[in-house]
Amino acid sequence: MYKTLIEFFLDIRRDLASPxxxxxxxxxxxxxxxxxxxxxxxxxxxxxxxDAKGLEVKKNDTLHLTTSAQVHLTKMLANAFFDIGI
Incomplete structure (x- = not known):
């Protein structure tokens, strides 16, 4: 499965001429x-x-995050963006 995802990312970069x-x-x-x-x-x-593992999911739901967990995930995504260093 991850081979297809890698190909997808490479295709996007190629299509946008942004390697x-x-x-x-x-x-x-x-x-x-x-x-x-x-x-x-x-x-x-x-x-x-x-990695969102460990963030709180809604009761009776094994997939969707609670509102507070979504806020935390957003902060994690922002930090990841800054970690790329571009």
Missing amino acids: VLPIIQVALASNYEVVRKAPLEIKLPNVICV
Whole structure:
């Protein structure tokens, strides 16, 4: 699965003529490790994966974050953007 995701990122960069385009993605907070695995394993320059595991999900829901967890994730994404250093 992650090979297709890598190809997708490379295609976007090629189409935009931007070989170092920053890409920030999120590994879901869910316990579906097979779904979380792909973004965590990608090793490309300027591709960062923010891991949402451990953030609070809504009650009776294993996927969607609570509002406070979404705010925290937004801060994590902002930090990731600054960590890229472009």
